[in-house]
Structures are given as C-alpha cells and as structure tokens.
Amino acid sequence: MGTDLYRDGMARLDAGDVAEARRLLEEALRKSPGDVAVMHGLSRVLDQAGERARSVELLEHAHARAPSEPGPAHDLAMALLEREEDVRAVQVLTPVLEAHPEDTRAHLFMAMALAKSDAARARIHTAKALMDSDPDVKLQAQALDDVLAEHQRLS
Incomplete structure (x- = not known):
C-alpha cells in the first residue's frame, strides 16, 4: 500500500488541509486500489469536501471488500x-x-x-x-x- 501517502494524507486531513489530504489519498488509492484503509480515509476527505455521494460510494466499496x-x-x-x-x-x-x-x-x-x-x-x-x-x-x-x-x- 502507499503507506506513507496514506499516513501523510490522514495527517493532512487531521490538520484541516482537505485539498492536500485528497491529493495524497487519491494517489495512495491509485497505488493500492483495493486498500480498505485508503478507501475509508478518502471517503472521509470526500465527505468533508461536500462530495457525500462519492464518499458513500467509496464506503460501499470498502465495506464490500472488508x-x-x-x-x-x-x-x-x-x-x-x-x-x-x-x-x-x-x-x-x-x-x-x-x-x-x-x-x-x-x-x-x-x-x-x-x-x-x-x-x-x-x-x-x-x-x-x-x-x-x-x-x-x-x-x-x-x-x-x-x-x-x-x-x-x-x-
């Protein structure tokens, strides 16, 4: 998995930098398309960015995998x-x-x-x-x- 990308993305999200968190987590998901933790993290970013439908869609995929x-x-x-x-x-x-x-x-x-x-x-x-x-x-x-x-x- 893009562990560093995931960790950095979540740190950016916790710091309130939604745009950078999104960039990092989208890159992490490209590198590890089936990673449930990355999908979950990105869904949180999307929710905060106001993209609720896409966030829920990603949660559905993460839940289906795990x-x-x-x-x-x-x-x-x-x-x-x-x-x-x-x-x-x-x-x-x-x-x-x-x-x-x-x-x-x-x-x-x-x-x-x-x-x-x-x-x-x-x-x-x-x-x-x-x-x-x-x-x-x-x-x-x-x-x-x-x-x-x-x-x-x-x-």
Missing part, C-alpha cells in the same frame, strides 16, 4: 441512517458485531438502526454502548436508551 472492518462500516451505517435506510444499516453492522462483539460504537449505531422497528433489541445494544469509555458515545447511548425505555413503557 465487511467486518469497523471504520468503514460505522461511517456507512451512519450515512444510511441519515437516509433512513435502517434495514440496510443493520445489514452493514451485523458482520462487524459478529467479528467485534466488543465494538461499542457499532452497538450504538445498531441501536439507532433498530430503534424504530425493535426497541427491545435496540436497548440490548444501547446497554453495550454504555460501556464505551468515550463520554460522547455514553451520552448518545443513554439518550437513546431513555427514549426507547419511555417508548416501551407507553406501548
């Missing part, structure tokens, strides 16, 4: 949830959780995907997401769990 890889699946699931494609988000997250049952972010996103159709199953996932060390993930999981609990109480 369905249990958490990073691309997380981002793809969120894009699908934004488009209210909850069933597809569940399909994307299932292999990640099978391979990485401790992935608390995947549990949070799965809870979001299940929230409208299966509150009880969604709450199983919020409970697991609450174990994340990131306070933002915990806060989101708790807020979702509170809504789901209220929904179950009223049902």
Whole structure:
C-alpha cells in the first residue's frame, strides 16, 4: 500500500488541509486500489469536501471488500441512517458485531438502526454502548436508551 501517502494524507486531513489530504489519498488509492484503509480515509476527505455521494460510494466499496472492518462500516451505517435506510444499516453492522462483539460504537449505531422497528433489541445494544469509555458515545447511548425505555413503557 502507499503507506506513507496514506499516513501523510490522514495527517493532512487531521490538520484541516482537505485539498492536500485528497491529493495524497487519491494517489495512495491509485497505488493500492483495493486498500480498505485508503478507501475509508478518502471517503472521509470526500465527505468533508461536500462530495457525500462519492464518499458513500467509496464506503460501499470498502465495506464490500472488508465487511467486518469497523471504520468503514460505522461511517456507512451512519450515512444510511441519515437516509433512513435502517434495514440496510443493520445489514452493514451485523458482520462487524459478529467479528467485534466488543465494538461499542457499532452497538450504538445498531441501536439507532433498530430503534424504530425493535426497541427491545435496540436497548440490548444501547446497554453495550454504555460501556464505551468515550463520554460522547455514553451520552448518545443513554439518550437513546431513555427514549426507547419511555417508548416501551407507553406501548
């Protein structure tokens, strides 16, 4: 893989230089067309550049190559949830959780995907997401769990 190009591209992205990050990651992808990490990095750049459709397309390719890889699946699931494609988000997250049952972010996103159709199953996932060390993930999981609990109480 174009490891240096990838690393430099991600560093440029973290520094806010989207144009240079894009140049480096596109070059890295040309050198390593099947590299999932490069596809994922470039999809993040494209999203920040306002090219959401191309970003999601690249996430779809990355997910197809490595369905249990958490990073691309997380981002793809969120894009699908934004488009209210909850069933597809569940399909994307299932292999990640099978391979990485401790992935608390995947549990949070799965809870979001299940929230409208299966509150009880969604709450199983919020409970697991609450174990994340990131306070933002915990806060989101708790807020979702509170809504789901209220929904179950009223049902």
